[in-house]
Amino acid sequence: MLADLDGVVYRGDVALPYAVESIRRAASTVRVAYLTNNAARTPSTVANQLREFGLELADDDVVTSxxxxxxxxxxxxxxxxxxxxxxxxxxxxxxxxxxxxxxxxxxxxxxxxxxxxxxxxxxxxxxxxxxxxxxxxxxxxxxxxxxxxxxxxxxxxxxxxxxxxxxxxxxxxxxxxxxxAGKPEPAIYETALDRYGTRNAVFVGDRLDTDIRGANRVGIDSVLVLTGVDGAKQLLAAGKGDRPTYIVDDLRALHEPYPPVLIDSDGAVTVGAASVIMRRNRVEVLADDGEPIDLLRAASRAIWETGLAIYGIDVPDAVFRRLGIEPPSR
Ligand SMILES: [Mg+2]
Structure with missing residues (x-):
C-alpha cells in the first residue's frame, strides 16, 4: 500500500480520525510506504513525524520527490x-x-x-x-x-x-x-514500486489530479479517501484519467469489504443499498437505504458512464446531503 500524507494520514499537525489505527492494522499484513512531493524534508524527518503519530516504519518506507x-x-x-x-x-x-x-x-x-x-x-x-x-x-x-x-x-x-x-x-x-518527478508523474510511483519489487500495489490519496491520476498512469489501483482536498463534487466531475478504483470516506474502509458496483441492462447502477439511473442528463436516485458513501459510489459511476461533462448533468442534492455536505450552488 502506497499512501499520500497530507489529507490521508494527517492534516497539518493533527492525525486524521481513524487514519493511524487503520494504517497500523494494514501494516500487519502488507508493506506500507509513504509518498510525498515535499522536497524540503528528508525521508527521516518525514518518518519521525509519522512515528510521532504512532505509526511504525523505517526511514526507507518514505519515498520523496x-x-x-x-x-x-x-x-x-x-x-x-x-x-x-x-x-x-x-x-x-x-x-x-x-x-x-x-x-x-x-x-x-x-x-x-x-x-x-x-x-x-x-x-x-x-x-x-x-x-x-x-x-x-x-x-x-x-x-x-x-x-x-x-x-x-x-x-x-x-x-x-x-x-x-x-x-x-x-x-x-x-x-x-x-x-x-513527483506525483502525478510516474517517476515517484516507479521509485516506490521498484523499492518493494512489486507492481501489486494500491495507492491511497486525497487528490484526484495528483494521487489518483499518477496511480492510473502507472496502472495500479487507487483509493480516494474523502478526508482531504477533493470531495464529492470533484469526484463526480473527474475526467477519465482521474477516476479512482475505490472511494472511501475514511480509512476504516480499508478493512471492510468493498461492495460490488453493479450495472444492469437498463443502465441502473447499484452499490450496496443505493441505486441510481441516468434519465437523459439527470441523475435519478432509485434507492438509497444504506451507507451514504454507496450513493456517491453509484452516482459517480453512473455519471462517468454517460461520458458527459459534469456541467451538463443535474445531480440531486441528496447525493451531497447524504454525505453531510452542502450541495454545490448552481
Ligand atoms: Mg494529500
Missing part, C-alpha cells in the same frame, strides 16, 4: 557528472549520495540542473539555473529535472508559492520545461 528526481536524472545523465542544484540540503544530499558532483554555479559547466523547493531558494539560484539551461549556438540545452510541479504550498499563515511557481520563473527565462 527528490529520490524520484535523482532516479529520473540518472536516466538522462549518469553519475559522476556535475549537477547544478537549485534547492536545499534534502535535495543536495540525495544528489551527492547518488554519486554526482554538486555545484551552485553555471560557470562550472554542469551537465544537468535539478530543482526542488526550499524556502531559501531565491533569485541567485534561479538565475544560475537559467544561465546553465540556456542553449548555446542552437545546441540542445542540458537536461533539467524538477522534483514536483505543485504551484502552491499550504502553510499555517496561508498559501505560498510552491516548486511549480519557482520552476515557472526559470521556464520564462529559458523557454522550456523540465522533466518532473
Amino acid at each position: 527528490p529520490q524520484a528526481a535523482v532516479r529520473a536524472l540518472a536516466e538522462l545523465v549518469p553519475p559522476p557528472a556535475t549537477v547544478l542544484v537549485v534547492g536545499g540540503e534534502g535535495l543536495t544530499a540525495q544528489v551527492e549520495s547518488a554519486g554526482y558532483t554538486v555545484t551552485r554555479s553555471a560557470d562550472d559547466r554542469p551537465s544537468a540542473v535539478i530543482q526542488g523547493f526550499h524556502p531559501d531558494v531565491g533569485w541567485r539560484q534561479l538565475a544560475e539555473a537559467s544561465f546553465a539551461l540556456q542553449s548555446v549556438d542552437g545546441a540542445p540545452g542540458i537536461p533539467w529535472v524538477s522534483t514536483n510541479s505543485d504551484w502552491t504550498i499550504p502553510l499555517q499563515r496561508g498559501i505560498a508559492p510552491g516548486n511549480g511557481s519557482l520552476v515557472s520563473a526559470v521556464h520564462l527565462a529559458v523557454g522550456r520545461l523540465p522533466v518532473t
Whole structure:
C-alpha cells in the first residue's frame, strides 16, 4: 500500500480520525510506504513525524520527490557528472549520495540542473539555473529535472508559492520545461514500486489530479479517501484519467469489504443499498437505504458512464446531503 500524507494520514499537525489505527492494522499484513512531493524534508524527518503519530516504519518506507528526481536524472545523465542544484540540503544530499558532483554555479559547466523547493531558494539560484539551461549556438540545452510541479504550498499563515511557481520563473527565462518527478508523474510511483519489487500495489490519496491520476498512469489501483482536498463534487466531475478504483470516506474502509458496483441492462447502477439511473442528463436516485458513501459510489459511476461533462448533468442534492455536505450552488 502506497499512501499520500497530507489529507490521508494527517492534516497539518493533527492525525486524521481513524487514519493511524487503520494504517497500523494494514501494516500487519502488507508493506506500507509513504509518498510525498515535499522536497524540503528528508525521508527521516518525514518518518519521525509519522512515528510521532504512532505509526511504525523505517526511514526507507518514505519515498520523496527528490529520490524520484535523482532516479529520473540518472536516466538522462549518469553519475559522476556535475549537477547544478537549485534547492536545499534534502535535495543536495540525495544528489551527492547518488554519486554526482554538486555545484551552485553555471560557470562550472554542469551537465544537468535539478530543482526542488526550499524556502531559501531565491533569485541567485534561479538565475544560475537559467544561465546553465540556456542553449548555446542552437545546441540542445542540458537536461533539467524538477522534483514536483505543485504551484502552491499550504502553510499555517496561508498559501505560498510552491516548486511549480519557482520552476515557472526559470521556464520564462529559458523557454522550456523540465522533466518532473513527483506525483502525478510516474517517476515517484516507479521509485516506490521498484523499492518493494512489486507492481501489486494500491495507492491511497486525497487528490484526484495528483494521487489518483499518477496511480492510473502507472496502472495500479487507487483509493480516494474523502478526508482531504477533493470531495464529492470533484469526484463526480473527474475526467477519465482521474477516476479512482475505490472511494472511501475514511480509512476504516480499508478493512471492510468493498461492495460490488453493479450495472444492469437498463443502465441502473447499484452499490450496496443505493441505486441510481441516468434519465437523459439527470441523475435519478432509485434507492438509497444504506451507507451514504454507496450513493456517491453509484452516482459517480453512473455519471462517468454517460461520458458527459459534469456541467451538463443535474445531480440531486441528496447525493451531497447524504454525505453531510452542502450541495454545490448552481
Ligand atoms: Mg494529500
